[in-house]
Amino acid sequence: MTVRTSVPETAVATAKKKRVLPPLLRHVLFALAAFAVVVVLTLVTDEFTNLRIATIGYYLIAVAGLTLLTGLTGQVSLGHGAFMFIGAYTVALLVRRVPAFPLWADLLLASAAGGLAGLLAGAAAARLRGPYLAGATLALAVGLPALTRRFQDFLGGSNGLSFTVHSRPSGIAVPELRWQTWIVWLSVLIALVLVVNVVRGRLGRDFRAVRDDEVAASLSGIAVGRTKILAFLISAVCGGLAGGLQAFLLGTAAPGSFTPALSLSLLAAVVLGGLGSLWGALWGAVALVYFQAWSEDLADVLHLNTDVANNLPLAVYGVILIVVVLAFPRGIQGGFQRLRGLLRRPAEKKENNEKH
Amino acid sequence: MRSTRTGAGFLALALALTACGGAGESDGGGQQAADSAVGVTKDTVVIGSHQPLTGPAAPGYSKISVGARAVYQAINDGGGINGRKIDYKVEDDGYNPTKTVEVVKKLVLQDKVFAIVGGLGTPTHSKVVDYLNSEGVPDLLVSSGALAWDNPQKAPMTFGYQLDYAREGKVQGKYIKDTFAGKKVGYFTQNDDVGRDTQAGLDQFIKDQTVARQGYDSANTDVTPQLSALKAAGAEVVVCECIPAFTALSILAAAKIGYKPQFVVSSIGADPATLSGLLQDFAKRGGASVSSGQLLNGLIGTGYLPDVAQTSDPWVAYFKGIHDKYIPKEPLTNTLFYGMVQAYTFGQALKAAGPDPTRQKIVDAMSSGALKGPGLTPFGFSKDSHSGYTGAYVFKINPDTTTTVIQQPAVTDRGTGAITPYSGERVTPDQVNLLGK
Numbered sequence: 001m002t003v004r005t006s007v008p009e010t011a012v013a014t015a016k017k018k019r020v021l022p023p024l025l026r027h028v029l030f031a032l033a034a035f036a037v038v039v040v041l042t043l044v045t046d047e048f049t050n051l052r053i054a055t056i057g058y059y060l061i062a063v064a065g066l067t068l069l070t071g072l073t074g075q076v077s078l079g080h081g082a083f084m085f086i087g088a089y090t091v092a093l094l095v096r097r098v099p100a101f102p103l104w105a106d107l108l109l110a111s112a113a114g115g116l117a118g119l120l121a122g123a124a125a126a127r128l129r130g131p132y133l134a135g136a137t138l139a140l141a142v143g144l145p146a147l148t149r150r151f152q153d154f155l156g157g158s159n160g161l162s163f164t165v166h167s168r169p170s171g172i173a174v175p176e177l178r179w180q181t182w183i184v185w186l187s188v189l190i191a192l193v194l195v196v197n198v199v200r201g202r203l204g205r206d207f208r209a210v211r212d213d214e215v216a217a218s219l220s221g222i223a224v225g226r227t228k229i230l231a232f233l234i235s236a237v238c239g240g241l242a243g244g245l246q247a248f249l250l251g252t253a254a255p256g257s258f259t260p261a262l263s264l265s266l267l268a269a270v271v272l273g274g275l276g277s278l279w280g281a282l283w284g285a286v287a288l289v290y291f292q293a294w295s296e297d298l299a300d301v302l303h304l305n306t307d308v309a310n311n312l313p314l315a316v317y318g319v320i321l322i323v324v325v326l327a328f329p330r331g332i333q334g335g336f337q338r339l340r341g342l343l344r345r346p347a348e349k350k351e352n353n354e355k356h
Numbered sequence: 357m358r359s360t361r362t363g364a365g366f367l368a369l370a371l372a373l374t375a376c377g378g379a380g381e382s383d384g385g386g387q388q389a390a391d392s393a394v395g396v397t398k399d400t401v402v403i404g405s406h407q408p409l410t411g412p413a414a415p416g417y418s419k420i421s422v423g424a425r426a427v428y429q430a431i432n433d434g435g436g437i438n439g440r441k442i443d444y445k446v447e448d449d450g451y452n453p454t455k456t457v458e459v460v461k462k463l464v465l466q467d468k469v470f471a472i473v474g475g476l477g478t479p480t481h482s483k484v485v486d487y488l489n490s491e492g493v494p495d496l497l498v499s500s501g502a503l504a505w506d507n508p509q510k511a512p513m514t515f516g517y518q519l520d521y522a523r524e525g526k527v528q529g530k531y532i533k534d535t536f537a538g539k540k541v542g543y544f545t546q547n548d549d550v551g552r553d554t555q556a557g558l559d560q561f562i563k564d565q566t567v568a569r570q571g572y573d574s575a576n577t578d579v580t581p582q583l584s585a586l587k588a589a590g591a592e593v594v595v596c597e598c599i600p601a602f603t604a605l606s607i608l609a610a611a612k613i614g615y616k617p618q619f620v621v622s623s624i625g626a627d628p629a630t631l632s633g634l635l636q637d638f639a640k641r642g643g644a645s646v647s648s649g650q651l652l653n654g655l656i657g658t659g660y661l662p663d664v665a666q667t668s669d670p671w672v673a674y675f676k677g678i679h680d681k682y683i684p685k686e687p688l689t690n691t692l693f694y695g696m697v698q699a700y701t702f703g704q705a706l707k708a709a710g711p712d713p714t715r716q717k718i719v720d721a722m723s724s725g726a727l728k729g730p731g732l733t734p735f736g737f738s739k740d741s742h743s744g745y746t747g748a749y750v751f752k753i754n755p756d757t758t759t760t761v762i763q764q765p766a767v768t769d770r771g772t773g774a775i776t777p778y779s780g781e782r783v784t785p786d787q788v789n790l791l792g793k
Contacts, residue, residue, distance in 0.1 A: 048465035158548045159479040164486055250457040252483040257454035310409040
């Protein structure tokens with residue numbers, strides 16, 4: 001007995017020594033550092049680049065949510081644009097109908113509305129898998145925006161809603177877009193801290209167990225259905241927040257913005273960045289924003305025929321997606337990891353040799 | 357414990373940062389100094405536009421900026437306006453409002469344009485009107501017939517271009533009342549402000565003749581149910597307030613069910629050249645071949661610009677010259693012509709703004725009411741109105757898809773005012789003489 005207990009004790013002691021900070025605090029500190037980086041970045045770039053940085057922000061949280069669902073829990077969703085749609089319309093309606101609500105409440109409610117929809121979708125999704133699940137979620141993406149035409153007066157029909165969000169306190173002399181970018185990233189980073197904590201914690205292990213083998217997971221006491229619904233819920237909250245932030249940033253919510261193409265490009269960003277990695281979500285979000293911008297600039301520089309130039313961004317995005325998937329099956333993040341592995345291996349070998 | 361407290365502190369910080377005041381409370385949105393000359397240098401004026409070059413509205417509409425660009429090239433080759441060349445930047449928004457906001461901010465913040473000219477689409481452009489007005493950027497000649505652009509108090513920088521849907525509905529309603537008195541009328545309209553505004557205009561005249569109202573969503577291309585309902589209601593005249601694709605689909609659907617009403621189509625969907633192309637295309641996809649001349653024969657439409665088939669018109673001849681020189685490979689359609697006239701009108705406004713144009717000066721030039729151009733009806737621009745074209749003529753399509761004017765141009769207001777024939781003199785290209793030399 002005594003021998004047995006002493007072994008884990010030492011193991012715990014060494015683990016503690018290695019990781020001085022508890023994970024949540026570590027993530028919060030990291031988020032604060034990231035926020036500082038974003039603030040510095042927005043200060044040294046012009047206003048339009050700020051808008052792009054903010055766009056990366058809200059795509060990041062949407063892609064991160066989808067990563068958690070698809071990469072970690074193994075549920076494919078082709079309908080994440082629908083949750084963004086719900087978030088965007090929630091913020092739009094609140095700003096227009098309840099102008100006295102502060103922005104943080106609007107955003108919280110947008111996330112909650114997304115979450116509620118995710119809960120309902122998740123309940124159905126837990127019973128479906130593979131192509132059936134993909135089909136069901138795709139139906140969500142196609143069907144939901146049509147609501148705006150059903151309730152023309154309330155949701156503004158196919159013209160959607162436009163509004164101006166006032167978020168900047170009058171005392172702060174920062175350009176509007178820069179301030180908005182900070183708000184977007186602050187919200188995104190808070191949400192990410194929570195997501196990272198989930199992923200690294202017990203629930204994250206459950207997610208991975210369900211993804212890898214449902215039977216084995218349920219044998220080890222995991223409630224598979226509940227876990228799947230939870231993954232959908234968290235993922236949809238992220239989607240709702242992303243939509244809410246988009247509405248806040250651009251002052252619009254219209255059905256034309258939430259086409260099935262948006263949902264598909266979110267999934268493509270997950271695959272491009274690296275399936276199942278939250279860092280991958282960042283690369284995916286950056287790719288969503290910048291590949292398009294770069295290929296447009298490229299088309300301008302090359303003075304292409306308009307019919308070619310107009311479609312170049314999509315073609316470039318497709319080619320890059322194919323190349324990345326072929327070269328690095330685990331996405332951009334997988335590529336980075338392999339690169340790091342290659343760089344580290346010779347160094348480690350050397351170290352080992354010296355030790356011996 | 358400590359970590360949760362930090363988390364809570366972080367949250368509290370975030371809440372505090374965003375907690376000041378309600379998100380929807382207006383702070384007056386003070387307009388910035390309009391009298392700036394951003395985008396104007398010694399030898400160029402940079403302007404921008406958002407257009408659907410890809411996506412659902414691209415067929416047909418993607419050619420508008422092609423026509424506009426040709427006119428700007430012609431102006432530049434003639435030495436520019438007051439010695440300044442026009443640098444025309446077109447951004448593709450794919451008819452997606454989110455993208456519109458993004459590209460317009462790009463044009464304003466990064467490209468530093470002097471003005472936005474001819475931004476296309478109601479769902480798209482309505483999302484940037486507030487932004488452009490609060491930034492003091494002139495927002496000229498919007499490519500849509502919505503009434504929203506004519507709001508000088510709230511949107512002093514925004515000006516319309518094409519005939520608005522309410523005025524057009526009135527002209528059509530009066531024509532139908534006079535010509536088809538006692539006949540049963542059915543409406544077939546797009547389910548947005550196009551349909552809403554035109555019906556308001558039509559109802560002023562033919563409400564008691566109307567036996568059926570059907571609508572369509574542009575996402576659903578099967579219009580047979582609606583046409584069957586119109587047929588069942590016994591409508592002898594069908595007013596089609598449709599974009600080109602849906603005019604063509606309605607004509608085909610009617611032919612399929614053996615229904616031969618008199619179609620009356622609004623200007624946005626009555627371009628014979630575009631319609632014949634679409635009819636051939638849709639019929640081919642359905643495995644049939646049709647004679648578009650036969651199908652279009654007798655169709656009644658409204659318009660405010662001369663038809664490109666009327667080569668005797670001095671302005672058609674003038675723009676055909678530019679077309680043949682710069683974009684000879686593009687078919688000369690009324691849609692292309694629309695873009696050419698729009699660009700030319702901007703050129704006129706820029707010239708009227710004087711040798712040292714500022715944003716305020718071009719807004720003043722627009723609202724001076726002095727702008728006269730290629731259209732067959734006048735602009736409504738004044739201090740109190742930012743309406744574009746204010747009236748329409750009525751035409752009929754001949755078997756060879758040329759058109760004949762069957763009612764001379766008439767003008768009206770957007771309310772309940774009378775419709776009066778317009779007999780004002782049109783200026784000629786030589787009088788305007790924009791290309792210098």
